[in-house]
Amino acid sequence: MVNGKVIAFIGLGHMGGPMAASLVRAGHRVLGYDVVTRSLDAAAAAGVTPAASAAACAAEADVVVTMLPSGRHVLALYREEGLLDAARPGTLFIDCSTIDVADARLAHEAATAAGHRALDAPVSGGVVGAEAATLTFMAGGSPDEFTAAEPLLAAMGRKSVHCGGPGAGQAAKICNNMILGISMIAVSEAFVLGESLGLTHQALYDVASTASGQCWALTVNCPVPGPVPTSPANRDYRPGFAAPLMAKDLGLAANAVRSAGVRAELGLRAAELYQAFASGDGADQDFSGIVESIRERSANGPARREREGAGS
Incomplete structure (x- = not known):
């Protein structure tokens, strides 16, 4: 396992919170942000370092993981709220949200146009799987991006499947x-x-x-x-x-x-x-x-x- 990465985790709700905690247990430094204060507080209790904004997380990160309610939220965060601009060139963006296939492809295009790498990686297994780190990840993107993400996915789940190109995970x-x-x-x-x-x-x-x-x-x-x-x-x-x-x-x-x-x-x-x-x-x-x-x-x-x- 590759330890020691700095990971920004945005969206720390019922699924994202336990997933971020699993990354902490795997030895990574996890910076977290959520608009819901109690979710951020719960993640902090599990070892996640709270940040003032999503962009502040991304500015320090090697990898940005998002777990958000819809494609609208993902695209707004990427395009309008400065997440892609805040990240260092070549940052790997892993979106674990479950969103429309078309939105996943738009998010991938936005990330790569900004000079980053991207993978859609929605999950199966629910809250129980997130808490037990037994999730299944379905990944869409290039083989290189999947290989780069795989150690992190393994820390949060039991199985990862590379399903094809952008949007294939969704x-x-x-x-x-x-x-x-x-x-x-x-x-x-x-x-x-x-x-x-x-x-x-x-x-x-x-x-x-x-x-x-x-x-x-x-x-x-x-x-x-x-x-x-x-x-x-x-x-x-x-x-x-x-x-x-x-x-x-x-x-x-x-x-x-x-x-x-x-x-x-x-x-x-x-x-x-x-x-x-x-x-x-x-x-x-x-x-x-x-x-x-x-x-x-x-x-x-x-x-x-x-x-x-x-x-x-």
Whole structure:
């Protein structure tokens, strides 16, 4: 492992804060900035050196890592708020945000036009993965930039995959999460159907988890209480991966689907369902909580009347 780099980390929220702390533990000097004071304070407690601004971080850094809510925030920071101008020539910019593929390519162009190197490297694994440093990074950019970034990604995660040129990391992320969103809806619908047919949750799980229905949404993030004790369903759907984040990712996937002219009917429908769920009861729930929405919208209820008995 290459230690001793100076890293600017901008965006120290639920994901960025633990990721920056992992870099500190790996022996790097990490300068941090976030517009939310409590996030900056929490990062400081983990060994991150607070800075007065994003540009102040970048001015001293060998590498700049960003973890921001949207492409709009990334592009504004790069273009309008002086981040690229503040950095030394040749600085490596790693954007770990999940943003639109087109925005990722624009950010890459802006960084390289300013004399820097760039990599888009969104993550999978959620807050739990950020805290445990077990994230998966999907990287887009040149092989040289990926090689330069790899030791840092290894400090924050368990696996890094070079997916191709600029924007390819974002493409891989939204394709992966389209699979995940669709599969969670399918698993949830199957459990609600099972309830209406008199199946217990455990019986359906025992069959599907060892048969052709097996998938991550079932065996790791099971949407009903009981079969997988560590799933959010057993803690009132407190988020591991929040429904609004799934809605955001599926919205990005839907944008890409329409732009590319792909006939992805399930992906588009999943985006609609998650947008509705995240805008209502799912606003503060894990994305697996969509099972409750499916149950409530299902016809009169054996599913609703038998819910407690089916979960036993």
